[in-house]
Amino acid sequence: MEISDSVYANTEIFKSFDSRTRVDQNSKNIPGDELSDKGVVNERDQLKTSNTNLIAQRDQIKSEKNRLQRWVEKSCSQDWKEFNSTLYYVSSGVRTWSDSQQDCRERGAHLVIINSREEQEFINGLRKNVWIGLTDSKTEGTWKWVDGTTLTTEYWQSGQPSNGGITDEKDPDTGEDCAENAIFQYWRNGKSEDCADCQRGWNDAHCSSERKWVCETEASP
Ligand SMILES: [Ca+2]
Ligand SMILES: [Ca+2]
Incomplete structure (x- = not known):
C-alpha cells in the first residue's frame, strides 16, 4: 500500500x-x-x-x-557542468554581483561557495573572471559566503582584499565588498597571462561592477 x-x-x-x-x-x-x-x-x-x-x-x-x-x-542540460558530484552553471553574459546571485536563486542555486582546493582549481580552470558567492557588504572586513558561513579556506591574491584602498568608509558603496575569482590579473609582457594553474585568484571588487558568474547547486543524489 x-x-x-x-x-x-x-x-x-x-x-x-x-x-x-x-x-x-x-x-x-x-x-x-x-x-x-x-x-x-x-x-x-x-x-x-x-x-x-x-x-x-x-x-x-x-x-x-x-x-x-x-x-x-x-x-x-548543457548549461550545467558536473564536478565532484556538484553542478555548476557558468554565465555567458555579465551582471553586477547581486544580480548574479539573483540569477542563481532563480536557477534553484546560489553563487559558488568555494570550500576546497579542488573546487578552487575547478573555478580557475573555467578561465574566466567570475563573481563568487563571497561578500563583506554587511560588515567591512568580515567575509561571508552567501549561505552565511565564514571562510575556512582562502585564496586571496597577494595584497587582497584591499577594499580599493579605502579605510574610512563613509559611503558603504565606495569600498570593494564583493569577491571575484580573477585569473586574468597576472600580466606578463603587456599581455594577460592565463593563470589557470594559480591557486590564489580572489580579489575584492566593486559590487556594482559587471562580471560573469558561477552558480552552484546541490550535490548529486
Ligand atoms: Ca570591503
Ligand atoms: Ca581589491
Missing part, C-alpha cells in the same frame, strides 16, 4: 472513531463500557500519531523526488 493510501485509510478510521466517541459522550454511561471507551480512544490516538508520521514520510519522499527531478533536469 502506498503511503498516500495509508494516510487516506487512517483519516477515514479517525472519522469513524470520532463519530463513535461523540455518540458515546452523549449517551448515558453504561457500567462496563468505560474500559472499551478508553481502548477506542487509545487506539484512535495511536492511529493519529501513526498518520502524522506517515504524512511526514510522504512529504520527505515528495521533497526528495523534487530534488532528484531538478538534478536530472540540470545534469541533462
